[in-house]
Amino acid sequence: MSATGTGTGHVVVIGAGIAGLAAAHRLLERGSRVTVLEASERVGGKLLPGEIAGVRVDLGAESMLARRPEAVTLAREAGLADRLRPPATATASIWTRGALRPMPKGHVMGVPGTAAALSGVLSEEGLARIERDADLPRTEVGDDVAVGEYVAARLGREVVDRLVEPLLGGVYAGDAYRISLRSAVPQLYQAARTHDSLTEAVREIQAKAAAGPQTGPVFMGIEGGVGTLPLAVAESVRARGGEIVTGTPVTELRRVPAAADHDGSRPAAGPGPSTTAAGPADVGSGPVAADGSRTVWRVVAGDRVLHADAVVAAVPAPAAATLLRAEVPAAAAELAAVEYASMALITLAYRRADLALPEGSGFLVPPVDGRTIKASTFASQKWGWIADENPDVVVLRTSVGRYGETAVLGREDAGLVDVSRHDLRAATGLAAAPVATRVTRWTDGLPQYPVGHHARVARVREHVGKLPGLAVCGAQYDGVGIPACIASAYAAVDQLAGDLGGVEELTADPVQSLHGGAGE
Numbered sequence: 001m002s003a004t005g006t007g008t009g010h011v012v013v014i015g016a017g018i019a020g021l022a023a024a025h026r027l028l029e030r031g032s033r034v035t036v037l038e039a040s041e042r043v044g045g046k047l048l049p050g051e052i053a054g055v056r057v058d059l060g061a062e063s064m065l066a067r068r069p070e071a072v073t074l075a076r077e078a079g080l081a082d083r084l085r086p087p088a089t090a091t092a093s094i095w096t097r098g099a100l101r102p103m104p105k106g107h108v109m110g111v112p113g114t115a116a117a118l119s120g121v122l123s124e125e126g127l128a129r130i131e132r133d134a135d136l137p138r139t140e141v142g143d144d145v146a147v148g149e150y151v152a153a154r155l156g157r158e159v160v161d162r163l164v165e166p167l168l169g170g171v172y173a174g175d176a177y178r179i180s181l182r183s184a185v186p187q188l189y190q191a192a193r194t195h196d197s198l199t200e201a202v203r204e205i206q207a208k209a210a211a212g213p214q215t216g217p218v219f220m221g222i223e224g225g226v227g228t229l230p231l232a233v234a235e236s237v238r239a240r241g242g243e244i245v246t247g248t249p250v251t252e253l254r255r256v257p258a259a260a261d262h263d264g265s266r267p268a269a270g271p272g273p274s275t276t277a278a279g280p281a282d283v284g285s286g287p288v289a290a291d292g293s294r295t296v297w298r299v300v301a302g303d304r305v306l307h308a309d310a311v312v313a314a315v316p317a318p319a320a321a322t323l324l325r326a327e328v329p330a331a332a333a334e335l336a337a338v339e340y341a342s343m344a345l346i347t348l349a350y351r352r353a354d355l356a357l358p359e360g361s362g363f364l365v366p367p368v369d370g371r372t373i374k375a376s377t378f379a380s381q382k383w384g385w386i387a388d389e390n391p392d393v394v395v396l397r398t399s400v401g402r403y404g405e406t407a408v409l410g411r412e413d414a415g416l417v418d419v420s421r422h423d424l425r426a427a428t429g430l431a432a433a434p435v436a437t438r439v440t441r442w443t444d445g446l447p448q449y450p451v452g453h454h455a456r457v458a459r460v461r462e463h464v465g466k467l468p469g470l471a472v473c474g475a476q477y478d479g480v481g482i483p484a485c486i487a488s489a490y491a492a493v494d495q496l497a498g499d500l501g502g503v504e505e506l507t508a509d510p511v512q513s514l515h516g517g518a519g520e
Contacts, residue, residue: 009309011496012037012299014250014323017045018482019474020314021233022074022489024242027312030493034242035308037301039249039319043234046445046475047482049227052436053349055389057379057397058225059440060345061482063087066220068483068511070490071229075222078232083224086217088384093363094121095371095427096162100363106206109185110164111151113203122158129156130199138196144451145192147184148176154198166364169374171480173341173446174403183453183510223385226482245301252300253311253323255467297469310469310496314489316340317447317476324464331463331472334456338476340444342409343401346420347379347438350394354432357381357394363427372408372419373398376427393435398424403448413439447476458507471495479511487511 009032013024016038024034048060064071066086075084092103106117115122115130122130133154141150147168148160165176172179182189191201222228234244299306313320317338325332361382365371379395380387386395398420401409408419417437424430457477464470471492478488491502 009033010035010307011310011312012297012306012308013312013314014253014299015039015045015314015319015474016043016230016234016244016246017314017474017485018047018230018233019045019485019489020312021230021237022070022486023312023314023473023493024237024244025074025077025233025240026490026493028237028240028242030497032310034237035306036237036242036244037248037250037299037306038244038246039315041247043244043246044227044230046442047227047230048440049225049231050347050438050440052347052395052438053390053393055349055386055393055395056224057347057386057395058227059347059438060227060442062226062377062379062383063219063221064226064229064482066217067214068481068487070483070486071481072220074233074486075220075229078229078236080222080229080232083222083228085221085223085383085385087219087221087361087382088387089359089361089381090218091360093358093360094163094166095363095365096121096369097123100358100427103364104163107163108188108202108205109147110159110167111155111185111188111198111202112159113199113206115199118159118163121162126156126158126162130159132156133199134197136197139192139198141181141189141192144180144182144189144454146177146451147179147181147188150181150192151176151198161368162366165368166366166374169367169402170364172403172449173343173374173399173401174448178403178448178450180449180451180453183449186510221383221385229482248302248304250299250301250323252298253313253327254298255295255327256298256307258294258296295468308469310471312489312492312496313470313472314474314492316444316474318444320472320474320476328463328467328470331460334460334463335476337456339403339448339450341401341403341446341448342406342441342443343399343445344409344416344442345397345399345440346416347395347397347440348417348420348424348434349436350396350430350432350434352392352394355394355430357396357430358428362396365423365427367402371423371426373400373423374402375399376420376424396424409441409443413437446480449480454507454510461503461507465495465500469496478506481511484511 011027011032011034013020013036016036024036027034046060050059066072093100101120104118112118115127139153152160168176195201296307297311317335321332321335362377364375376398416439473488473492478484494502
């Protein structure tokens with residue numbers, strides 16, 4: 001076990017998104033000294049609180065899966081227990097074939113157990129095609145297969161295009177015909193390996209779920225916005241003695257002999273004073289390399305040089321590739337190949353007297369219908385606390401942008417507002433002008449999980465695992481949702497302590513990032 005495992009080491013966490021902050025929080029619980037370095041001027045990554053028309057809202061992710069314990073538990077540990085809120089409504093719609101239609105029940109990420117489950121969304125021909133599944137020969141999925149490819153082979157393209165695609169698009173902003181079944185919908189992948197019929201496999205999944213029903217909401221929000229979670233975790237990290245430094249990109253990460261660095265942190269070359277984050281007590285004996293020598297990690301960030309027993313790289317794949325290139329070139333090459341999708345969220349505030357929305361939390365939009373927006377959330381109806389903050393204001397938001405779809409994101413903010421209003425009017429009849437609008441762009445915000453993603457992640461971790469005192473975590477590995485990022489962070493911390501159980505569990509069973517009703 002390394003020094004970090006006994007709680008005597010100094011650990012540098014690179015990145016202050018929710019994964020990096022969760023890693024820092026867990027490390028401090030175990031007695032490590034922690035320095036978090038963040039390149040941007042704020043913490044939180046894709047969790048971003050904001051306001052519109054005087055109402056607090058999320059400008060990034062707005063809900064978290066509650067059936068996994070990590071996110072809700074961390075929120076409670078960070079002092080947010082009394083602000084956890086389930087959605088006020090779980091009813092959603094899908095805007096397809098010219099109308100808002102109730103979101104079907106009885107499916108697993110859009111894949112039905114019976115044709116009847118999708119009645120009203122699919123055409124009669126599409127429903128008839130589902131019925132053929134029971135008579136088709138087995139479809140081999142091998143080591144992995146694209147969700148869309150497999151489901152279309154079993155049930156027809158209409159199931160994919162009308163339901164699977166918009167549901168997966170809400171999670172990954174991706175293309176169902178490229179997204180990995182094994183990584184994105186692992187329970188379906190496992191079922192597909194043992195069943196000839198896909199609908200039969202779905203019915204078995206549903207029967208198991210019914211036999212051991214879980215209580216409580218599937219999803220959870222936070223009063224004031226999920227974007228307040230990283231702020232609360234950061235406050236907890238600082239209260240426990242951890243240091244968080246923003247506006248400080250890491251430019252170099254190298255292993256050096258421990259004996260050369262027992263003087264702690266030193267200023268990097270260049271003008272300006274050095275702010276040290278570590279002294280001699282921060283550097284333990286150093287992790288043991290394969291040849292028996294002891295090393296520490298030299299981290300150059302701005303005008304400071306830190307020396308640490310261990311490093312957790314909790315940054316997106318391109319940044320991780322740059323950081324790891326010198327010491328783990330094979331892992332860096334794998335990470336450099338990870339693709340991302342960009343998107344934008346358009347938040348609109350209306351006078352309540354000016355509109356009457358359909359019931360529910362919002363709607364999804366299949367790309368096959370040719371609309372610009374891919375989803376809309378009726379935020380004031382989905383989250384009771386938003387409606388309570390200003391009963392006279394109704395907040396909606398739309399999302400635009402999918403993998404490979406760049407033209408729409410080239411429009412100015414006003415253009416994105418216009419296309420959102422156009423589609424909202426077509427879907428709901430909303431003709432009123434908003435009293436306020438905000439556009440939030442997430443360039444390269446969502447990592448893509450193509451076929452073979454699990455194997456790439458396994459290779460990255462294999463290469464990284466060969467270097468003592470180094471671990472990686474974040475959305476590009478085991479799932480893009482908040483619980484997935486936190487689980488990834490905890491597995492990284494365990495790995496530093498010599499416990500590979502968490503990493504092995506995530507590799508075998510990724511965290512399925514289910515869609516939070518109808519929204520982004």
